Amino acid sequence: MELADILIKFGLIVVIFLISLVVAMYSTYAERKVAAFFQDRVGPNRAGPWGILQPLADGGKMFMKEEIIPNRASGLLFIVGPSLAIMTACIGSAVIPWGQPLHIGSKVVDLQVTDINVGVLYIFGVVSLGVYGIMIGGWASNNKYSLLGAIRAASQNISYEISMGLAIIALLMVNGTLSLKEIAEQQHGWHWNVIYQPLGFLIFIVCAFAETNRSPFDLPECETELIGGYHTEYSSMKLGFYLFAEYINMFVSSAVMATLYFGGYNYPGMDWVTAHVGPVIGPLIGTVVLFAKIFLFIFFFMWVRWTIPRFRYDQLMNLGWRTLIPLAIANIVLTGIIMTFFGK
Amino acid sequence: MSTFYVIAFLSIVFSLLVIFAKNPVHSVLYLILTFFTFTIHYILLNAQFLAVVNFIVYMGAIMVLFLFVMMLLNLNKDTEPGKHNLAKLAGVIAGGCLLVVIAGSLKALGKSEPVVLQNPDLGLVKNLGKVLFGEFLLPFEVSSVLLLSAMVGAVLLAKKEPRTV
Amino acid sequence: MESLSNKKKVLEAKPLTLAEKAYLPAIVRGMGITLKHFFKKDVTIRYPEQKREFSENFRGMHSLKRDEQGRERCTACGLCALSCPAEAITMTAAERQPGEENLYREEKYAAVYEINMLRCIFCGLCEEACPKEAIYLDGDIVPSEFIRKDFIYGKDKLVEAPLNQ
Numbered sequence: 103m104e105l106a107d108i109l110i111k112f113g114l115i116v117v118i119f120l121i122s123l124v125v126a127m128y129s130t131y132a133e134r135k136v137a138a139f140f141q142d143r144v145g146p147n148r149a150g151p152w153g154i155l156q157p158l159a160d161g162g163k164m165f166m167k168e169e170i171i172p173n174r175a176s177g178l179l180f181i182v183g184p185s186l187a188i189m190t191a192c193i194g195s196a197v198i199p200w201g202q203p204l205h206i207g208s209k210v211v212d213l214q215v216t217d218i219n220v221g222v223l224y225i226f227g228v229v230s231l232g233v234y235g236i237m238i239g240g241w242a243s244n245n246k247y248s249l250l251g252a253i254r255a256a257s258q259n260i261s262y263e264i265s266m267g268l269a270i271i272a273l274l275m276v277n278g279t280l281s282l283k284e285i286a287e288q289q290h291g292w293h294w295n296v297i298y299q300p301l302g303f304l305i306f307i308v309c310a311f312a313e314t315n316r317s318p319f320d321l322p323e324c325e326t327e328l329i330g331g332y333h334t335e336y337s338s339m340k341l342g343f344y345l346f347a348e349y350i351n352m353f354v355s356s357a358v359m360a361t362l363y364f365g366g367y368n369y370p371g372m373d374w375v376t377a378h379v380g381p382v383i384g385p386l387i388g389t390v391v392l393f394a395k396i397f398l399f400i401f402f403f404m405w406v407r408w409t410i411p412r413f414r415y416d417q418l419m420n421l422g423w424r425t426l427i428p429l430a431i432a433n434i435v436l437t438g439i440i441m442t443f444f445g446k
Numbered sequence: 447m448s449t450f451y452v453i454a455f456l457s458i459v460f461s462l463l464v465i466f467a468k469n470p471v472h473s474v475l476y477l478i479l480t481f482f483t484f485t486i487h488y489i490l491l492n493a494q495f496l497a498v499v500n501f502i503v504y505m506g507a508i509m510v511l512f513l514f515v516m517m518l519l520n521l522n523k524d525t526e527p528g529k530h531n532l533a534k535l536a537g538v539i540a541g542g543c544l545l546v547v548i549a550g551s552l553k554a555l556g557k558s559e560p561v562v563l564q565n566p567d568l569g570l571v572k573n574l575g576k577v578l579f580g581e582f583l584l585p586f587e588v589s590s591v592l593l594l595s596a597m598v599g600a601v602l603l604a605k606k607e608p609r610t611v
Numbered sequence: 612m613e614s615l616s617n618k619k620k621v622l623e624a625k626p627l628t629l630a631e632k633a634y635l636p637a638i639v640r641g642m643g644i645t646l647k648h649f650f651k652k653d654v655t656i657r658y659p660e661q662k663r664e665f666s667e668n669f670r671g672m673h674s675l676k677r678d679e680q681g682r683e684r685c686t687a688c689g690l691c692a693l694s695c696p697a698e699a700i701t702m703t704a705a706e707r708q709p710g711e712e713n714l715y716r717e718e719k720y721a722a723v724y725e726i727n728m729l730r731c732i733f734c735g736l737c738e739e740a741c742p743k744e745a746i747y748l749d750g751d752i753v754p755s756e757f758i759r760k761d762f763i764y765g766k767d768k769l770v771e772a773p774l775n776q
Contacts, residue, residue, distance in 0.1 A: 142652075
């Protein structure tokens with residue numbers, strides 16, 4: 103690999119990292135604004151015009167607050183928990199194709215950090231790793247509510263991973279590849295996977311809500327039952343890491359959903375646009391389209407949060423095991439039948 | 447090659463820590479780290495699929511359940527069952543047997559030869575799938591039957607017996 | 612037991628229809644409702660900049676009134692302090708010296724007049740008790756302070772501004 107290529111990759115990683123952090127930061131602001139709008143309120147509007155500096159103020163507050171480590175907590179693991187949570191949240195975006203390759207002069211720049219052969223499974227693995235941050239933190243706190251939150255998070259993640267995987271299998275049958283780049287390329291123009299896999303998408307999005315611990319499946323941090331759930335004992339920036347990891351997870355899972363089911367950077371009429379604006383601007387427009395889709399999904403996450411009340415724990419398990427898994431298996435069988443008899 | 451030695455060293459260290467850690471939860475966490483080094487080994491062998499499956503299934507699911515059970519157990523000093531002398535004796539005999547078996551098998555095998563892959567891309571999903579569902583179809587299906595029987599057994603154990611009054 | 616009034620209405624728990632069991636139509640309807648609110652005008656006001664009008668009989672901060680010539684009306688009779696159920700008012704009387712006729716209307720006036728705003732319950736009994744129409748609770752909301760001492764309001768904060776200003 104040439105030095106220039108390495109530099110380009112490094113730059114891309116830095117840019118993606120910064121973008122996911124900024125998006126997560128402003129998701130906290132957007133969450134409060136959206137919540138306010140849904141409740142006929144104004145939302146934060148004091149820090150800067152329209153409260154636009156609110157995330158900075160929040161971050162500053164988090165850094166300034168007193169750091170408390172409980173006496174009986176197990177010291178190192180108490181710190182490892184939030185670090186692991188935010189780390190696993192950040193590495194998920196490595197395999198997402200952010201756009202078509204750019205042609206700058208004779209150079210071709212891939213807008214993807216790495217195109218590994220098993221991209222879908224990689225994301226899956228990162229998601230399943232994410233629960234360790236919560237479990238370790240919850241256990242290390244030495245608090246019964248934290249432990250209950252951690253256990254809920256673990257069982258919820260494992261239960262919903264199964265139906266998520268089954269939903270992806272049906273998608274892989276249609277696309278025939280595990281590489282996210284190829285999946286995105288196959289959805290060229292308007293051939294989005296959601297048209298071929300509506301049921302699979304429905305299952306996937308429900309599981310995505312459960313995996314990111316977002317309402318209505320935010321039982322690990324259910325205030326009414328568990329005080330704060332797994333982060334009851336956390337304060338200062340360690341708490342901030344947990345909250346921040348949730349928003350980064352939301353961003354990454356929105357990106358994954360947009361890539362897997364909603365065509366990624368593809369949009370109808372993209373060939374015509376690329377032919378007219380050239381091979382640099384064209385793919386960049388695709389990237390903008392991808393981000394528009396991601397923001398729509400993030401808005402959808404918030405919309406659901408402020409509409410649907412939290413599930414009860416047994417309802418959650420019933421939905422996961424008795425409804426989603428059979429549905430996902432039926433989806434696989436149905437996809438197989440249709441592909442056999444009608445071709446794709 | 448140097449990467450291999452670093453990772454191999456790490457896996458041995460972590461697996462020793464699994465045994466020597468006092469706290470069972472720490473032990474499980476070290477086991478997770480050991481599995482992580484295994485994942486890196488697979489990547490070094492260009493077996494991407496195996497690496498990711500090891501990552502998802504072992505690290506992401508099975509070890510979560512291990513941790514889950516460990517957290518729920520009440521592992522205080524006083525709840526630990528007392529070790530009888532008989533149990534100690536049995537342990538020594540079993541350990542000795544294991545040692546003999548390992549030593550014997552090592553001797554029987556002789557010096558192991560480095561595995562040379564004919565096809566370096568064998569670990570990729572496509573090739574692996576072709577091999578699994580072509581050449582090794584029967585063992586593959588038999589192992590799935592084994593898993594099924596294990597599942598049935600688990601369900602049977604978990605089901606409450608009807609009360610006979 | 613038999614209902615005597617016959618007003619009891621027995622509710623039947625109907626089994627859910629398929630559409631209700633699927634849960635999705637209900638979610639879609641709920642999300643429609645929230646989306647409607649998303650585009651509605653907000654009902655809040657931005658408080659320190661905008662204020663809602665107080666009702667006519669709102670009782671806020673006290674003010675000690677002046678008469679038409681700008682003289683203080685209060686004669687330090689102490690009826691307000693006596694009527695106060697919360698014991699919030701205290702005062703010290705003083706005799707008007709010659710030459711002070713343009714400052715105080717009566718021959719006796721309050722040299723010190725203090726209201727403890729933390730004690731005050733804004734009942735308005737002082738207003739009713741005053742024979743000189745000197746005290747009214749027609750002010751704004753009492754602002755917040757950092758220490759308790761600052762809530763004891765003296766004449767500097769209570770007396771109305773002079774007329775010619």
